[in-house]
Amino acid sequence: MTAEPSRTLLAEVDVSLVNADRVIDRLLEHMIQHEFPVSRTEAGGTVTFMAGEALMEKRPGGVHMRASAAHDAGLAYMKSIMASHLIEFAEGDRPEIVWTGHGADATVFPNFREMTVTRAEQTTPHMRRITLAGSDLDSFATGGLHIKLFVPPAGLAKPEWPVPGKDGLAIWPADDKRPSVRTYTIRRIDAAAGTFDVDFVLHGHHGTDHSVGSRWARQARAGDIVGVRGPVGRPVPVADWYILVGDETALPAIARHLESAPPNARGVALIEVADEAERQDIAHRTGIDVRWLYRHGAEPGTTTLLADALRTIEMPPAGASLHAFAGVEAEAFKAIRHHWRDVLNLDKKDVVANTYWRRGRAEGA
Ligand SMILES: Cc1cc2nc3c(=O)[nH]c(=O)nc-3n(C[C@H](O)[C@H](O)[C@H](O)COP(=O)(O)OP(=O)(O)OC[C@H]3O[C@@H](n4cnc5c(N)ncnc54)[C@H](O)[C@@H]3O)c2cc1C
Secondary structure, rough: OOOOOOOEEEEEEEEEEOOOOHHHHHHHHHHOOOOOEEEOOOEEEEOOOOEEEEEEEEEEEEEEEEEEEHHHHHHHHHHHHHHHHHHHHHHHHHHHHOOEOOOOOOOOOEEEEEEEEEEEEEEEEEEEOOOOOEEOOOHHHHHHOOOEEEEEOOOOOOOOOOEEEOOEEEEOOOOHHOOOEEEEEEEEEOOOOEEEEEEEEEEOOOOOOOOHHHHHHOOOOOEEEEEEEEEEEEOOOOOOOEEEEEEEEHHHHHHHHHHHHHOOOOEEEEEEOOOOHHHOOOOOOOEEEEEEEEEOOOOOOOOOHHHHHHHHOOOOOOOOEEEEEEEEEEEHHHHHHHHHHHHHOOHHHHHHHHHHHHEOOOOOO
8 A cells, every 4th residue: 555645735926026136045044044954046945844845936026935835834834934034134125925825815824723721730839730622632742842822911801813914924913902922832732632731830929920921820710711823843752862951941841751752761851940849750761860950049040050960961872862952041051052062062963952931031022
């Protein structure tokens, strides 16, 4: 029996532009700098994303773009990325972009859904687990670990969500109805039951907590409604040896790695939390050493506990495949990236390291 060929979805657009050569060059150069594979041709080039491919070529009077992907969500993502970058590099008038082909008439983003809180429980003094219910969650069981959470302004009777425009970009509700967007990780999923859990760090102080995500989670009650876009990011990779590094914001992601590691997996997980009360029981392979590091009163985002501990750990034996993961505050990220990239020279394909939050700055600010 031959395998069914993967469905290819296509969208195209011709855009009038005066400086097409220059815009194409700058856009493709930008993609290369952000480490997307780009293959150049005389007329332009093709960018390869995780979701599919986007071609960009000079045509008389402007630029032709074609996006292709196996899934609706991937195609929508590429349409918006290509459109936003074209606008950014077009300099001057905003070019008119009207995609044709698959998804041209869509009135909602394919990977967006409204979800309802069904349960909220305190797992530790500073971590609150919220269970969300919604439809069509199968893609979350095998897809990326993360979601974008859309929190409507408090007190809004009927939440409003962004919808796709003809250019593939989001059209947002008016400012007083506009939801705020934050990034979270799915801690546990039950696709059959149509629910998943998200663990929220409660990082502000009760009463003066103006953080959108933390405040929402603190007050969430059954029946509350949020928007969710996802899955976002990569699924958990399989490796012989894991190095997992994070503060409490990455605890859900580290737990997902630990729970899905193969039986003989080895390595270490370094987890920074406030104190012993924030420690959680996480099922893990005996070959993975889970170490808890406590701030003992220091403010989150001010210690060097993780980077210091990282310099002392055992590295995998020759021939073992490695997965190194980090989700931390921006300063810790710099130190960890320096160690992995400049000191140990780890192969890029073995590393997923991200800034999960920035001290003193709201997400997206
Ligand atoms: C891929 C990814 C996955 C993530 N998964 C999770 C997750 O599963 N659970 C989770 O809780 N977080 C997670 N985060 C981190 C989360 O997105 C940020 O902490 C985000 O800033 C929280 O939004 P907020 O509205 O509460 O605070 P914001 O409005 O963004 O920030 C307001 C203020 O709070 C500060 N702040 C933000 N986070 C913290 C913190 N943890 N400790 C102390 N001060 C903070 C900011 O510096 C700022 O001064 C993830 C981030 C990424 C990139």
